[in-house]
Amino acid sequence: MTHTHNEPPPEHATRRAAKYLLAALFVGVAAFLLHRYIARMSWHDIRAALERIPRWHVLASIGATLVSWACLTAYDVFAVETVVPGGVSMRMKIFSGATTHAICNALGFHAITGTALRYRMLSTRGVGAADVARVVGLVGFAVALGFASVTAIALLLEPSIAHGWGRWPGVALVILFVVLLRWLAGKHDELTVGKFSTPVPSARSAGAQIAIGTLEMVAAIAVMYFLLPVDIAGSFLDFAPIYVGAILAGIISNTPGGIGAFEALTLAAFPQEQRATVLAALLAYRVIYGLGPFVLASLALGGFEVRRRRARGVA
Numbered sequence: 001m002t003h004t005h006n007e008p009p010p011e012h013a014t015r016r017a018a019k020y021l022l023a024a025l026f027v028g029v030a031a032f033l034l035h036r037y038i039a040r041m042s043w044h045d046i047r048a049a050l051e052r053i054p055r056w057h058v059l060a061s062i063g064a065t066l067v068s069w070a071c072l073t074a075y076d077v078f079a080v081e082t083v084v085p086g087g088v089s090m091r092m093k094i095f096s097g098a099t100t101h102a103i104c105n106a107l108g109f110h111a112i113t114g115t116a117l118r119y120r121m122l123s124t125r126g127v128g129a130a131d132v133a134r135v136v137g138l139v140g141f142a143v144a145l146g147f148a149s150v151t152a153i154a155l156l157l158e159p160s161i162a163h164g165w166g167r168w169p170g171v172a173l174v175i176l177f178v179v180l181l182r183w184l185a186g187k188h189d190e191l192t193v194g195k196f197s198t199p200v201p202s203a204r205s206a207g208a209q210i211a212i213g214t215l216e217m218v219a220a221i222a223v224m225y226f227l228l229p230v231d232i233a234g235s236f237l238d239f240a241p242i243y244v245g246a247i248l249a250g251i252i253s254n255t256p257g258g259i260g261a262f263e264a265l266t267l268a269a270f271p272q273e274q275r276a277t278v279l280a281a282l283l284a285y286r287v288i289y290g291l292g293p294f295v296l297a298s299l300a301l302g303g304f305e306v307r308r309r310r311a312r313g314v315a
Contacts, residue, residue, distance in 0.1 A: 042276065049280035057226045058284070064222040065289050071216030072143075073097035078209055079138035080122070082201050088125045095300070096121040097139075102297035106290050108256035111136065117301075124308065134198040145206075146213025147244065148173055150221075153214065154240050181207055217244070223289045224266075227281035232274050242269045257290055 076097025080088050088096075100117045104110045119132045127135075155170030185203035201209065221243045225233055233239045246265040250258015263282050270278050 045276040046280050046283075049277040050284060052229075052277075053227055053280070053284060058288070061223045061226040061284070061288050062292075064219045064226065065293070068216050068219040068223065068289075069098060069101060069293060071146075071212045071219065072101040074212050075139045075142040075209065076100065076118075076135070078142065078201060078205055079135045080127075082138060082199050082205070083131050083134045084127055088122060088127065092121065092125055095304070099297045099301050099304075102293035103301070106257050106294035108254065108258065110140070114139070121304065137198055138201070142209045142213060145177075145210050146217045147248075149177070149210050149214040150217040150240065151244065152177070154237060154244075157237060177210065220247075220289070224281065224285045227284045227288075229277065232270065232277055242266060257286075259286075 073094055074097075077090070077093045080093045080096070096118055099121070100114055103117060104114045107113050115132060115136050118135060119127075119129060122132055122135070123129075152170045152173035155173070156167060181203045184200060184206050200206075221236070221240050224243055225236060225239050228239070243266070246262045246269075247258065249265045250260075250262035253261035255261060263279070266282060267275050267278055
């Protein structure tokens with residue numbers, strides 16, 4: 001029997017099934033751990049821990065959130081300018097990037113929601129679907145650079161987190177960054193993978209994005225770190241790998257905003273007697289870093305749609 005054009009090849013179906021199976025496994029393990037941890041907690045202790053978070057820590061967490069979102073928005077500014085140089089105003093690049101990241105962070109499924117949201121906004125400026133896909137790819141690459149840069153710094157500064165051999169992976173990551181920048185400096189202006197091709201940033205632009213990615217990840221970690229007591233969180237370098245690992249678990253789980261897997265892995269990193277306080281910090285983190293930006297971005301997107309419809313009605 002021959003396969004129709006609409007029917008995916010068997011290897012694609014196998015990879016997709018494996019991906020869904022892995023995600024389901026993560027969700028199942030996360031649900032089991034969360035139930036186990038929360039069942040041993042008192043909601044009175046969690047509420048008391050919330051009330052003990054100092055106000056200035058909350059304000060510092062909000063400030064770190066603003067820094068993180070500003071950096072995430074910068075990814076879109078770089079990506080759009082790389083794909084369609086001069087084709088979109090700075091105002092629209094900032095609006096599209098900030099709105100998309102805030103909504104995607106809460107809803108998850110970045111490849112789908114991020115592409116749809118960016119196309120909804122950038123198409124009003126004449127950007128086609130193929131170019132929006134290129135923008136999404138470059139933004140994802142920039143986010144990956146941010147993860148890699150923070151991981152490299154953590155391994156180089158605190159190799160004990162990898163039981164003594166962490167410095168070597170850190171050095172390897174730095175070497176890969178140098179190779180990447182040298183390749184980009186060699187007059188490469190396009191990358192082709194199979195049938196997909198996309199413009200690539202210059203070495204200077206990529207270097208700037210690595211710096212921005214490092215700042216973004218540090219700020220994102222700080223959002224959660226400020227909400228934990230110092231005697232529980234430990235040093236910033238001790239807490240950083242816990243946060244990065246929890247974020248990666250959330251991404252693999254493919255749940256909206258990584259909810260469940262992020263909380264389960266974070267709670268698992270602390271002893272039982274500290275988990276009520278950690279859960280309180282996680283709840284505050286979800287409100288500050290997730291719900292707050294999501295509500296503001298949704299209102300901004302709603303206003304954009306209203307103005308767009310009115311403009312079309314007038315036309």
